[in-house]
Structure formats: structure tokens, C-alpha cells
Amino acid sequence: MRLLLFLAFLLVPVLEIWLLIQVGSVIGGWPTVALLIADSLLGAWLVRREGRRAWRALQEALQSGRMPEHELADGALILAGGVLLLTPGFFTDIAGFLCVLPFTRPLMRRLGAWFFDRRLKRMAAASPYAQLFSQAFPGGPDAGAGRAPAGGKVVHGEVLREDREP
DSSP: OHHHHHHHHHHHHHHHHHHHHHHHHHHOHHHHHHHHHHHHHHHHHHHHHHHHHHHHHHHHHHHHTOOOHHHHHHHHHHHHHHHHHHSSSHHHHHHHHHHHSTTTHHHHHHHHHHHHHHHHHHHHHHSTTHHHHHHHSTTOTTTTTTSOOTTOOOOOOOOOOTTOOO
16 A cells, blocks of 8 residues: 555656646647646636535535435545645546546545445454454354344244334
8 A cells, every 4th residue: 555655646746747748748838837727726616616515415414313424425525626626737637526526426435435445344354353353253244234143043023012002
């Protein structure tokens, strides 16, 4: 992971500079700068608009008493997208727009959830408590959810409520 981050912080600026030079050689230096300024302004406007929407959705979720998991993820994506949009460069702007635009944000949310789920599983497996956990819960954390324990017997039945009046 550290090597990946190191390469990202090394390669992304080099790729951004290369692309800026390529675009500048095709359309000229000043139009390239104007294009960067224009997409930063568009990005700032979009981040402001989507940030307000995400804030309203978060407040509504909290007022209704439900867990605001999508709203919090959207807020984090909008924040990350805003940082990427304000960073000069075309590659970072593309990544920023993917995080901020409402029709691409669900895809980025699923991608982030997949990445963090995978990362947490790796961290849990490398934990010094992983051996202890696997002995306590042989099938994993969800082993007993809806299933009988290993070697156990399932008893089917129905719940009768005595407090109801006929």
C-alpha cells in the first residue's frame, strides 16, 4: 500500500505535467490555462451545489432516525472530489468530476466500499487477534447469522404474542 501511494504521488504529477504540455502544444498555453481555470470554476460551483444537497439529505436522514451511510459517503466523495477539482490538472479533474457528479457518485461509492471492505479484511487477517477470533467464531463473523451453529439442531416454530386482545 505504501508503495502504491508513493507511485501515485510520483506518477500523477508527472502524468499531469505531460498532459498539460500535450494540450498546450495543441491549443496553446493561454487557452490551456483558461481551460484549467474554467473547469476549476465549474468544479467549485458543482461542489457547492452537490455539497448543499448532500447536507440536506444528511439532515433528513438524521431527523428520520435512520443511519445516514449513503449520505456520509456522498459527503466524503464530494469533499474528495472538490480537492481533486481544485488541484490543477486534467487527470485529477476527471477523477474529481467522477466523485462529484450525482450520476457517477453511486459508482464511486460502490468502488470505495469495495476497496475499504477489502482493506479491512486484509487488516483483520493481519491482526494479532485474527487467530483468537477465528477460534472463537470458526465460520467468520457472520457464521451464526440465520444458521444453526456447527453440529446444532434447527427448531422451526412460530412466535405467538400473548399481549394481543382478540
